[in-house]
Amino acid sequence: MWHVLASLGILVCAIQAIRSQRLLMSALWLAGTSALVSLLLYLLGAPEVAVIELSVGAGLVTVLFVFAINIAGEEAIHLRSPLPRVLTWVTVIAATVLVGWMVFPGMAMPASVPVAEPSFTTTLWVDRRVDVLLQVVLIFSGVLGVLGLLSEGRAGAQKESRQ
Amino acid sequence: MTLNITNVAVLVVLGLFATGFYGLLAVRNLIKVVVALQILVKGAMVALVAAGNLTGQLQAAQSMALTVIVADTIVAVVALALAVQVRRCIGTLDIKALTSLKR
Numbered sequence: 001m002w003h004v005l006a007s008l009g010i011l012v013c014a015i016q017a018i019r020s021q022r023l024l025m026s027a028l029w030l031a032g033t034s035a036l037v038s039l040l041l042y043l044l045g046a047p048e049v050a051v052i053e054l055s056v057g058a059g060l061v062t063v064l065f066v067f068a069i070n071i072a073g074e075e076a077i078h079l080r081s082p083l084p085r086v087l088t089w090v091t092v093i094a095a096t097v098l099v100g101w102m103v104f105p106g107m108a109m110p111a112s113v114p115v116a117e118p119s120f121t122t123t124l125w126v127d128r129r130v131d132v133l134l135q136v137v138l139i140f141s142g143v144l145g146v147l148g149l150l151s152e153g154r155a156g157a158q159k160e161s162r163q
Numbered sequence: 164m165t166l167n168i169t170n171v172a173v174l175v176v177l178g179l180f181a182t183g184f185y186g187l188l189a190v191r192n193l194i195k196v197v198v199a200l201q202i203l204v205k206g207a208m209v210a211l212v213a214a215g216n217l218t219g220q221l222q223a224a225q226s227m228a229l230t231v232i233v234a235d236t237i238v239a240v241v242a243l244a245l246a247v248q249v250r251r252c253i254g255t256l257d258i259k260a261l262t263s264l265k266r
Contacts, residue, residue, distance in 0.1 A: 003168045011178045014202045018186040023194050030198050037205050040175065041228075043168060045221050046212045049228045053208070056232055061201065061239050068243035069194060072250040081189035082259060088188045096181040103173055103210070123222040124229065131226065135233045142237040145244045 003043045009036045023074055027065035034058035048120050172213035179206030193246040193256040197239055204235040 010033055017029035034057030042050035081088060117123065125132065179202055186199025208231045215224020246256060253260050 003171050004166060007171050007175045007178075010175055011182070014179055014182040014205075017198050017202060018182055018190065018195070023192065026195055026198050030201055033202060033205060037209060040172065040209060041212050044172060044209075044212050044216045046215070046225045046228065049208075049212065049225045049232070052229060052232055056236055057201075057205070061236060064240060064243055065194070065198075068247055072194065072247050072256060075192065075250075075256050082191060083188055085189075088185065091188060092181055092185045095184055096177055099180055100177055103176070117220060117222045120222045120225055124226045127223075128226045128230075131230045135230060138233055138237045142240045145237070145241040148244050 003040060006036050006039045006043065010040065023069045024066065027062055027069065030065070031058045031062040034061070169213055169217050172209055172216070176206045176210045176213065179203065179209065191258050193249060193258055194243070196258065197242045197246065200242070201235065201239060204231065204238075207231060208235075 013029050013032040013036060017026050017033060020026040020029055034053060038050040038054040038058065041047075041053060083091075118127070183199050183201075183203030183206060186202065187196060190196055190199055208228050211224050211228045211231065212221070215221040249261065250256055
């Protein structure tokens, strides 16, 4: 029952995040989506990733969005979409049907026998250590990105104070 | 089709994919494009964990989902930094205004 409620909440929050005209509201709906996705991940039996998604997806990313909207300013664009509406819908429906066509045959397979897996710690730090190295490199790139954002903010503030 | 958790998770994946993809195609605000990308990637993450649940390999699925979370966050950070720069240089977040790479 909880997973159905969480799923409905995820879809409502995601649609509202796209439909909302204000950027700040959009970021808050996205945070709600992240929080409910983390609940669904927990119910699917992945508590470690659920906690990380809750703290990073609903926490850090929302703070970054609010920070960026604060710097860039709230600008709701009411203009028409770059593509014709019919073409947009046809493309979205075709892509979704294609994904469903690829996914649903896998659902019909008989449930596999649970494999004796190593713990999450062993899987992450030993079996997938190249992924961890990649994550470290990505985090350094992200830090550089944040530093660029902050330094630009400082440069802009100095320019404004000079004027 | 019964409403067990794996089936519901697959429906959520399709819903998130459709919503995010629609946002990428239909939205003209650069920050909202990043929001749409985040929604799309959340669909991919739920798909990974649901596949792990279905095949009984949850730990491998969790470690891959962790990589997706890290990569997704870094993409959001860099994309938001770019959006701020675009706003400073061009004065708008409208992606239709991005017709030139010159300042």
